[in-house]
Amino acid sequence: MTKPSPLSDDDLKALTDAEMRAAVQHIGGKLSAERRKAMVYYLGLPEYDLTPPEIEGRSKVVSTDVRNTILSMMPQLMAKFVGGDQVVEFQASQPDDEDKAKSCTDYLNYLFFKKNNGHAICSTWFLDALLQKRGFLKIWWDTRAEEKREEYKGLTEIELAQIMDDPEVEAIEQTTYPDEEDAKHRQDALEAMGQQLQQAMQAAQPNPQAPQGNPKAMQAVQQLQAQIAHIQAQPPAMLYDVAFKRSLKAGKIAINNVPPEEFLISREAKSIETARFVGHRVPRTLSELRSMGYKNVDDIASDGDGDLNEERLTRDQQHTYIDDNSGDKSQRIVWVTECYIRCDYDGDGIAELRKVVRAGNQILDNEEVDCAPFVSICPVPLSHMFYGLSVADLAMESQRTKTNILRAQLDNMYLQVNGRYFAVEGQVNLDDLMYSRPGGVVRIKNPNAVGRLDQGHGDGGASTEMMAWMEENLEQSTGWTRYSQGNDSKALNQTATGVQIITGKGDMRVDLIARNFAEGFVDLFRMMLKLVSQHQDKKTQINVNGQWVDMDPREWRNQFDVNINVGLGIGSKDEQVQKLMGLAQQQANAMAIGVSNPKNVYELHVDMAELMGFKNAEKYFNDPEKNPPPPRPDPEAAKMQGQLQIEQMKLQAQNQSKQAELQANAQIEQVKAQYAAQEAEAKRNYEAQLEQARMQMQAEVDNNRQRAEAEQHTLKIQQEAQLAQLKLQNDDAAHQREMAFKWEVAQLEAATKIQVANIASKAKLDDAATQAATAEVSADVTQ
Known part of the structure; x- marks a missing residue:
């Protein structure tokens, strides 16, 4: 069997290029989409499947369920993890490591909050995880030299x-000039000493009473002359205007959020620890690379593949092209x-x-790492997969459906307000018909030339019920209910216990997500502990609860066997405070039977003060170990002192008994005197009241x-007045009755006269008619 040969730089370039091309999220892909x-x-x-139809006038509203959730x-x-001063607490696994574990807790939480925001x-880490399946952090020991003026x-x-x-x-500019204020003070001092010298010389001159002069005055003259000469011999004080260049070379813990599109990992990976390949693709300037210590940065070939990342362009809507050909x-x-x-x-x-840093066609760094x-962190992990589900994945279907329902409701409303009409060409003024305004007039030539087209009317009630159903579906999908948000008006009609049970069950899903996030904090702080133990080489001081404490991570070197408890707690802080109060009552009973001590009471009250938001509990409680109780007195001395007492x-x-008896007798005599005085006063008052009555x-x-x-x-x-009024x-x-009678008589007389005249007139007419009729009869007879 042949022994494997070492890899050359060309082999390493080819290997890393292949891994980057095969990695998840290199340029695009399903995950990126x-x-x-x-x-x-x-x-x-309004993009992707939220894109509205390309019809003018249709609704483009988009529901925001993902963002709201x-x-x-x-x-x-955020309140669960960074609501207090400590994210994690280190616990020692050995008895001798208690102080180290406490120092680790204070120092690493200080580095996380104060030095890295x-x-x-x-906030960014959680948002990336909830929105884009996983959130990423990068932790390293930063040794970049920063130059500041x-x-x-x-x-x-x-x-x-x-x-x-x-x-x-290092001084780079310097300007020197005399100190005008010092020169003025020196001149004032010389003038004052000159006046003193003149006075001393006058006192030193000989006179008839002292032909030899005043020796003390002569000595004072000599001292003043020496002081003036000394001041004049001194060079003038100078001031300096200086510009420095400060080179910050000390290393520090650096924690940065990694955008998900910049993180690369092997497709078959199930975790970062076991992945065959992990990468971070990020844009850097040549200045940054030089400050990081890289030497061969001048010959890097142009590589703009990162600018083609669609996910990055979607995130940065105002991304612009940066001209690399600047001066x-x-x-x-x-x-x-x-x-x-x-x-x-x-x-x-x-x-x-191995850590291999690639830029274009160059290998900037190649070293073995641990x-x-x-x-x-991932909110909803999937078994045997690196990328799980995000809360956005759970809420997107509800948002899409609710968006369509909202658009349908709004489109139906628009159509009801501004419906469609038909018009006979040439019989209607189309400008009047197209311009819709309240009270507007449409000019027509024929009453049947215009009319409204039949169109469907949406069922608003059914749409509202569908929206409510989708809201319930969203709550069941994400586990985040209206009770958890505290904006359900129906909760006012429920009992407090019932609402608390419903809210507690709704919060269990969020607690499960928090538990998943807690594993990320465990890895984060374990890595921070490893970095400070390996790289920090000098002692530092930090302020812990108002006291300056020395921190020397060199004492923790290779001490990685500590357990990390993430501060999730049980329930909210208010619930924890209430539970601690109940525990304090039990602790008081336990003190009586000896199963609790002052140290236990102190620790409980310190935890309660921290949960209430008070950072320095030592202002309110004393540690019994630091302030022990006073020593007990001698039993014999205590017995004698008790007998004497x-x-x-x-x-x-x-x-007190004698004094009380005397006071009682005096009070009795005083009461008797007061009683006699009160009887005499009462008798006088009675007689006066009787006379007054x-x-x-x-008088009455x-x-x-x-x-x-x-x-x-009266x-x-x-x-008499009533009689006169009645009369x-x-x-x-009587006068009114007489006048009424006279009026009626006059009316009757007038009516009678008119009737008589009418009768006479009628009689005349009848007589004339009779004569005419007689004449006519006579004429007829004659004929």
């Missing part, structure tokens, strides 16, 4: 020396694939995991008499 479709549904775009789940998932990382103005020599002592800085060659973008491939590179017959720096209490009781009764009798006389006088006046009314009525 499904994720693009999920993104379209999430954005509510995912955005409703996100707050609960853990909240934003988790720093400028300082007005530095003194000491401040400049302190900055220059930092090995990470700054350091900003030229190339696509770099970081491959983690299992191959027998050294020819020993055993495949090892693991691929990626972790992933008993005697003191007896004497005090006797004194007698006067009130007499007088008032009644006066009131009776006034009432009789009654008499009222009676007036009687006279008026």
Whole structure:
């Protein structure tokens, strides 16, 4: 059997090219199409099977069930993991590792939240998983050298020396100029000392009383002259304006979200740990590659396959082409694939995991590694498959159906408001018919020239029932109910216990998703622990609960045998606080029988304070181990002290008894005096009240008499007025009856006269008629 030969660079290029082409999500494929479709549904775009018919006037509305479901789940998932200061808690597997496990917990949670913006990382990570089947993170020890320009103005020599002592800085520009403020202070000091010198010289001059002069004044003159000379000899103070270049060379933990379209994995892989090939395809500038330490970056051939990724274009709607032929060659973008491939590179017959960095036709790096720096989460895993299902996959069918129902309802409404009409050509003004407005007039030449076409009318009730059914189907598919969202009005008619049971069952699906996500956090923090233990080579300090604590990961080297508990908890924080309160009551009973101690009570109250949102529980509770109780007193001394206290209490009781007796006697005498005074005062009040009542009764009798006389006088006046009024009314009525009688008589007389005149007139007519008839008869007889 021939021994395998080592792989050459050309063989490694061919092997990595083959693995990249065969990997899932290289350029496109079924998975890419499904994720693009999920993104379209999430954005509510009328594309793919949500595309409306190409008919003008038809509804283009899109239901947003996928987005609503995912955005409703996100707050609960974020609260479970990043709602507090700790995502995970390390537990030691050996008794001597308790302090190390606590230090690991504090330091790694600090790195995750403070140094890598853990909240934003988790938000993107969860959204990728819920929307696009899996979310990916990349964790590595970043050693890139970052150069930053720093400028300082007005530095003194000491401040400049302190900055220059930092090995990470290098001065690139410097300007020196005198310190005007120091020069002014020096001039003021010289003037003040000059005045003092003149005064001292005057005091030192000889006079008749002291021919030899004043020795002390002479000594002061000499000292002042020496000080002035010393100040004048000093060089002027200088200030410095300096520009530095700071090169940050220290490594750090780096955690970045990986877009799903940039992650590559073998098609047959079931996990990242066991995959034959894992890759990360990402655009980099030549400047970034040089800062990462790669040397052969100038001869990289152009590779623009990444720009053809349709999923990336769907995600970035404003993606524009970047011109690589700009004047700054350091900003030229190339696509770099970081491959983690299992191959027998050294020819020993055993495949090892190697990191091969490819860019165009170049191999930028080739080294053996112990693991691929990626972790992933999936909300709904499928057995024996790397890619499972997303929440978007569960909700897309409901969104598509509800979109069609909504469009049908709206189209039916549009047709009812603006229906279709027929018109006889030449008999109707089509401009009036086409321009639909309330109260508009359509000019026609024939009443039958225009009319509305028969068309179907949608059943709104059936559509609403179908929408409700699809809403229930969405809840059953995703497990996220209206009770979980807290926006079901029917819940007001339910009992609190019933709603809590329904909500709890609805949240179980979300808790299962959270449990799946928790496995990703376990892998993430285990990898973070591995990186800091291997690469961090110096001690650092972090603030834990208001105290600065030293952290030295070198003490944790090769200490990877710790268990990780992700802080999911049981129920919400409010429920956990209530359960801890109930446990505190049980703990009080347990203290009485000796199965609980002050340390247990302290730990319970610390956990309760943290759940309530108080970061530093030591402000409110003291650790009994740090503050032990005071020592117990000597039994004999305690006995003597107790006997002495008993005697003191007896004497005090006797004194109190005598004092109480005296106080009681004094109170009795005081009560008697008060009673006598009250009796005398009551008698005086009674007599005064009796006299006042007698006067009130007499006044009331007088008032009644006066009131009776006034009432009789008033009654008499009222009676006289009534009699006068009755007489007036009687006279008026008699006068009216007389006038009415006269009017009737006059009417009768007038009517009689008219009747008489009519009778006389009729008689005359009858007489004339009789004469004419007689004459006519006479004429007839004559003839």
